[in-house]
Amino acid sequence: MHTDTLQPEILGQIAAAASPEALEAVRVAAMGKSGSVTALLKTLGGMTPEQRQTEGPKLNGLREAVAAALAARKAELEAAALNARLAAERQDMTLPVAAPRTGTIHPVSQVMDELAEIFADMGFSVATGPEIEDDWHNFSALNIPESHPARAMHDTFYFPQQPGDEKRMLLRTHTSPVQIRTMMTQAPPIRIIAPGRVYRSDSDATHTPMFHQIEGLVIDRGTTLAQLRWTLETFIKAFFEVDDVALRFRPSYFPFTEPSVEVDVGYSSQTNRPAGAGEVDRWLEVLGSGMVHPRVIAACGLDPEEYQGFAFGTGVDRLAMLKYGMTDLRAFFDADLRWLKHHGFSAFDVPTLSGGVSGGLGA
Numbered sequence: 001m002h003t004d005t006l007q008p009e010i011l012g013q014i015a016a017a018a019s020p021e022a023l024e025a026v027r028v029a030a031m032g033k034s035g036s037v038t039a040l041l042k043t044l045g046g047m048t049p050e051q052r053q054t055e056g057p058k059l060n061g062l063r064e065a066v067a068a069a070l071a072a073r074k075a076e077l078e079a080a081a082l083n084a085r086l087a088a089e090r091q092d093m094t095l096p097v098a099a100p101r102t103g104t105i106h107p108v109s110q111v112m113d114e115l116a117e118i119f120a121d122m123g124f125s126v127a128t129g130p131e132i133e134d135d136w137h138n139f140s141a142l143n144i145p146e147s148h149p150a151r152a153m154h155d156t157f158y159f160p161q162q163p164g165d166e167k168r169m170l171l172r173t174h175t176s177p178v179q180i181r182t183m184m185t186q187a188p189p190i191r192i193i194a195p196g197r198v199y200r201s202d203s204d205a206t207h208t209p210m211f212h213q214i215e216g217l218v219i220d221r222g223t224t225l226a227q228l229r230w231t232l233e234t235f236i237k238a239f240f241e242v243d244d245v246a247l248r249f250r251p252s253y254f255p256f257t258e259p260s261v262e263v264d265v266g267y268s269s270q271t272n273r274p275a276g277a278g279e280v281d282r283w284l285e286v287l288g289s290g291m292v293h294p295r296v297i298a299a300c301g302l303d304p305e306e307y308q309g310f311a312f313g314t315g316v317d318r319l320a321m322l323k324y325g326m327t328d329l330r331a332f333f334d335a336d337l338r339w340l341k342h343h344g345f346s347a348f349d350v351p352t353l354s355g356g357v358s359g360g361l362g363a
């Protein structure tokens with residue numbers, strides 16, 4: 001067949017090839033060992049030099065045109081295949097996750113995140129301390145000397161003491177030693193919260209040997225009880241997501257505060273939430289607090305004439321139970337997947353003040 005008719009015919013077949021396989025068949029039929037273009041190229045050998053001079057460039061032109069058309073069509077088909085695949089595998093990243101939700105955020109972690117968010121907004125940073133403490137940080141510096149009855153009340157887990165040990169080591173019984181560690185390493189003004197695990201040798205429906213507390217500490221010049229009251233009120237309102245809350249300050253005793261107050265939150269049985277004075281029908285004790293004892297401030301090397309402060313401490317597990325309605329504390333630490341599924345939170349429910357601190361309420 002002649003070049004002039006062969007070229008349009010092959011180019012037409014290339015254009016019509018709808019798949020890589022069809023294109024490959026066209027290529028073999030033209031450029032393969034016994035292909036039509038190959039056959040024509042073979043005829044060059046039998047030509048006279050004059051014929052070769054005119055036919056050679058034509059045949060080479062044919063070969064190049066076919067090769068270029070094959071390459072172009074191949075690229076076209078590949079691009080089309082890629083686009084089809086992309087369209088088929090398209091993912092809408094704005095859709096909610098469809099996978100079954102297996103892991104959840106534990107209510108204790110959720111509540112700690114909520115507290116950090118609420119107090120961060122009031123200018124508090126998060127401080128931490130060791131769970132294995134010495135008795136000076138856990139007791140003595142907090143104005144609980146060796147013979148003090150409060151030591152016995154704390155049901156402390158002590159580590160065995162070796163002869164010659166300078167310090168008696170223990171599992172901290174409260175987060176209050178973080179107050180001491182903070183005052184000894186940071187210059188006032190201090191505004192911290194310290195959430196974490198604490199340990200006491202005690203176990204029933206409302207007590208577990210390990211539980212969680214959160215401590216708050218403010219140290220500055222001219223700190224007052226009124227500021228404590230405002231801080232706690234603001235915190236309770238934000239935490240329970242209510243506009244109004246009645247608080248009752250009851251005189252109490254803690255060795256590390258003077259005066260000491262226990263704070264009750266007014267509760268409405270109707271809404272099952274903290275409420276304003278008009279709707280309160282019972283009181284729940286939620287916090288211990290007070291003005292930091294001058295002896296505690298002095299133990300940390302600060303001058304109590306210059307600096308005052310307030311502190312508060314409460315149980316995180318208890319706060320979680322009050323807010324989310326769990327009744328048995330022991331279930332918090334059973335690692336029962338059914339309980340976690342029911343009471344846990346989605347990892348996407350990050351507590352924010354703008355989005356609502358409690359996220360999806362058990363999702």
Ligand code: DAH
Pocket residue numbers: 173174175176215216254256257287288289290311312313314
């Ligand atoms: N540490 C106390 C406890 O475990 C709680 C507490 C009470 C902490 C009063 C404070 C406070 O900071 O001022 O029972």
